[in-house]
Amino acid sequence: MTDTTSAVRVVLVDDQQLVRAGLAFIISTEAGVEVVSEAANGELGLAAIAAHRPDVVLMDIRMPVLDGIEATRRIRDADGPPVLVLTTFDDDDVLWGALQAGAAGFLLKDTPADDLIAAIRSVAGGGSWLDQRVTPRVLAAVRGAGPRSADEAIAALDRLSEREREVLVLMSHGASNLEIAARLYVSERTVKGHVGNIFAKLGARDRAAAIILAFESGLVVPGHGGR
Numbered sequence: 001m002t003d004t005t006s007a008v009r010v011v012l013v014d015d016q017q018l019v020r021a022g023l024a025f026i027i028s029t030e031a032g033v034e035v036v037s038e039a040a041n042g043e044l045g046l047a048a049i050a051a052h053r054p055d056v057v058l059m060d061i062r063m064p065v066l067d068g069i070e071a072t073r074r075i076r077d078a079d080g081p082p083v084l085v086l087t088t089f090d091d092d093d094v095l096w097g098a099l100q101a102g103a104a105g106f107l108l109k110d111t112p113a114d115d116l117i118a119a120i121r122s123v124a125g126g127g128s129w130l131d132q133r134v135t136p137r138v139l140a141a142v143r144g145a146g147p148r149s150a151d152e153a154i155a156a157l158d159r160l161s162e163r164e165r166e167v168l169v170l171m172s173h174g175a176s177n178l179e180i181a182a183r184l185y186v187s188e189r190t191v192k193g194h195v196g197n198i199f200a201k202l203g204a205r206d207r208a209a210a211i212i213l214a215f216e217s218g219l220v221v222p223g224h225g226g227r
Contacts (some may be wrong), residue, residue, distance in 0.1 A: 007034040008124040011052060013045035013071065014038075014060035014086075019109070023058065023086075026113045033120055042071030054081050055124040059103070061087040061094055069097045076102030076206065082123045086116075095134060099208045105129035105174075125176030128207050154217045159201040165219065167194040172211045172220040 010027060012035055014020050024035045036052045039045040042059075043066040049057060057075060061068040072083045082104035087094060098106055104123045107116065108131050119129040160168065163184075170180045177195065181188040195207075204210040214220045 007032050008056060008120060009034060009036045009052065009054040010120060011036060011045065011048050011054040011057050011081075012038045013040075013042060013048070013057060013063070013068065015040050015063040016060075019060070023116075026116060027120070030117050033117060042066030042068060042074075045071055046074060049075065049080055056120050057081055057083045058120070059083050059085050061085060061098065069094075069101045072098065072101040072103050082126075084119055084123045084129065086111075099212065102206055102208060104207060106134060107131045108133065119174075122174050122176055125178055126207075127174050127176035127179065128171065128211060129174045156202050156213060157217050157219055160198060164194050164198050164201070167191060168198055168210060168214050169220055171195070171198075171207060172214045 010033060012020050012023055014023070017040070020038045020040075024038065027033050027035050036054055037048040039048045041063045045057065045059070046066075048054075057072075057080075059068045059072055068085060068087070072085070075081065075083055083102065084105040084107065085098045085103045086107045086109055087098075088109045095106065105119050105128055107119055107129065111119075111131060115131075122129050157165065157168075166184065167180055170183060175183065177188050177191045181191045184191070198204065198210055199206070202210055202213055204213065211220075
């Protein structure tokens with residue numbers, strides 16, 4: 001059973017009732033995580049988020065009425081909770097669209113249950129998560145659609161201090177602010193300050209944009225030092 005006094009609160013948004021039921025069952029078996037609402041499309045999901053104020057939104061992509069990418073964009077623009085995209089589709093348009101919309105994480109629906117729970121916890125703690133199987137495609141989509149060259153990305157990273165670069169690397173490996181603080185032996189407040197400086201210096205709107213730049217520049221290499 002979940003510990004409702006400190007549980008990570010999740011809203012599930014997926015148009016398939018059986019998928020929602022399966023996800024809800026998996027989450028219900030994990031202490032400290034609970035599903036507070038379910039929705040069958042993005043529009044209903046936005047209403048559920050407003051009503052329940054969850055810590056994380058688990059979002060499908062292709063849904064009727066309002067799709068997951070547009071719903072994620074609206075959540076980001078409203079400074080809503082972080083979105084973890086969970087989909088069967090891993091084509092470039094979906095990957096790039098989800099990241100551009102502001103998703104904090106991306107998982108395929110056949111991901112192991114342990115990874116799903118770990119991703120939810122990471123995203124709830126201010127971290128990020130990319131399914132290792134899709135990371136190369138994310139990078140291919142970024143490089144194919146993004147305007148920056150590798151040299152431009154490297155030049156942008158030159159604005160960061162050595163400690164800020166350390167924080168960015170840990171962010172790119174999915175670490176939450178609390179995990180980064182423990183790793184670097186500093187306070188979580190200090191980490192938040194570093195993250196804010198990273199966004200300002202890189203001109204990044206959110207963690208996803210900063211992480212993409214870290215990959216583009218070669219500061220972080222897929223499959224090296226991650227989960």
